[in-house]
């Protein structure tokens with residue numbers, strides 16, 4: 707094993723060698739973090755899609771509830787109108 711490194715220093719005491727090792731470790735860490743970030747971005751995109759779909763369904767559901775309420779209101783009015791007409795018909799003796 708060489709005692710002297712490519713920088714002309716005693717290998718185990720060379721700061722440049724030490725920095726190069728640190729840089730290599732940091733580069734590897736950056737690659738790992740970039741991969742994790744890519745994965746996270748993909749998950750975020752999926753979550754955003756689910757949120758958008760959920761919002762669309764909530765909107766649709768609210769519209770359905772609104773039209774159901776409107777139909778209910780119309781049905782109540784119609785029933786009241788029929789009862790009123792039956793009352794009128796009973797008054798003039800057309801119905802029992």
Ligand SMILES: [Zn+2]
Pocket residue numbers: 711712713714715717720721722723724
């Ligand atoms: Zn060195």
